[in-house]
Amino acid sequence: MRRWQLTPKIRLTSVQATLADDLELRGEGDAHLSLVMMCEGAGWFRLNRQAIQHYCADSFWLSCASGRCQGYDFFPRHHFYHLLIVDFSPELLSLVEECGLRVPGDEPKVFSAALTEPLKATMMAIQQGWNEASPLAALHLESLALNALWLALGQLQTQQEARPLPTASRLPxxxxxxxxxxxxxxxxxxxxxxxxxxxxxxxxxxxxxxxxxxxxxxxxxxxxxxxxxxxxxxxxxxxxxxxxxxxxxxxxxxxxxxxxxxxxxxxxxxxxxxxxxxxxxxxxxx
CATH class of the missing domain: 1.10.10.60 (Homeodomain-like)
Structure with missing residues (x-):
């Protein structure tokens, strides 16, 4: 797993490997906007004390909350993973509602759809440009991350009804x-x-x-x-x-x-x- 605070407003987390051990990611903050893109893998996640929801291949998830939120992601070992997580500044939350995706109240919401070829290509470009250590390369990666958000929001906006993911059964x-x-x-x-x-x-x-x-x-x-x-x-x-x-x-x-x-x-x-x-x-x- 690799992490990079690309800019003060964008953080990247990338996994391209078969995990030898279970991977757990925890986060907490006053508000968040995160985009998870997965080509291959499995696992599940939970926001606050909501029901568990699980990941699947060739999909993306847009998670957003305007209030305080605790996040937990679990990726089981012995699977091959190809995924990218982009955490954006909460300042961009207004874009979600402007696209017609209602986020009422302070509770976090998650929207999901299939990973399209343009979004997958953007994900690949971000991961390929990871090792280029220069201000110009960082600027390019920032533009790619924002483009991924633009593609995801556009896809969700064009769906007949962009609704939060149905929740899975709670697992104590x-x-x-x-x-x-x-x-x-x-x-x-x-x-x-x-x-x-x-x-x-x-x-x-x-x-x-x-x-x-x-x-x-x-x-x-x-x-x-x-x-x-x-x-x-x-x-x-x-x-x-x-x-x-x-x-x-x-x-x-x-x-x-x-x-x-x-x-x-x-x-x-x-x-x-x-x-x-x-x-x-x-x-x-x-």
Missing amino acids: SRERKRLIAARDVIRQQASEPLSIEEMARTAGLSLMAFKRGFRAMFGITPWNYVIECRLKLAQNLLEESALPLSDIALRCGFAHASHLTRFFQRQYGQPPGRYRSSCQQVRMAG
């Missing part, structure tokens, strides 16, 4: 801790037979609460996370061993090699055999 602190513990158990025991029902019972949650809470916390269903962990194990064995595909499938929790092939193709865009061959070619070239 104890429930979040149970879900994080369940996630860690899945990762450690992914190659073993796993039952979502049993994991829910172990976490002390109903099956429905476990599924909903897991998706809200980590942006993925419990079963898809099991598959994701098993595929990562298979990927490592394909890179580092000469085991037959059938043995790799069994070691990683798949009943048959055909099951592994189907999921691997869907996740990585190529069958396991081709992936292994490409890894061998890279090693020989090196």
